Amino acid sequence: MLLEEVTDMKRIANILVPCDFSDDSIKSIQYAVELAESVKASITVVHVINQRDLVAVTEAMSRVSAFGGGASMSIDQYLDQLKNERSHLIQKLLGDTMAAGRPVKKIIRVGVPFRELLKAVHESGADLVVMGTKGRSNLAEVVFGSTADKVLRHCPVPLLSIRSKAADAQHGKE
Secondary structure, three states, rough: OOOOHHOOOOOOEEEEEEOOOOOOHHHHHHHHHHHHHOOOOOOEEEEEHHHHHHHHHHHHHHHHHHOOOOOOOOHHHHHHHHHHHHHHHHHHHHOOOOOOOEEEEEEEEEHHHHHHHHHHHHHHHOOEOOOOOOOOOOOOOOOHHHHHHHHHHHHOOOEEEEEHHHHHHHHOOO
């Protein structure tokens, strides 16, 4: 890297943090809050409700309904309730990490997680993404989660990955 390139480095004003409520994403929020405090940046926390999960819930609701069971709520009501619950969980996490002193924006979207996260990076004007290497599933990718991998490969801004406890243990840092 040339010295001239370093001097052109953009100030970090907005840090975007994907949150799926996994241990890694909670660790990422904590890290982002500390980083935001040190560089006086705002934080945008993004949670994506996976479209695939909503399709499964819709299918289950229609099957219950087909067998004479009355659905207690519509899919729209379910989604509104889910968004509200997730928003409260994010707020609790932010409260737990003492992010009260920094501006925080919460975004809850529905869709394919990596696509929605990339859209949120563009729309929020993020200068940096801080995210964990593994998400909730812990199944498909052992070293680097598939959503995290896709975001890393396509992210238009720098991305700081926060290693999982499993990775730390593997490298003797527990």
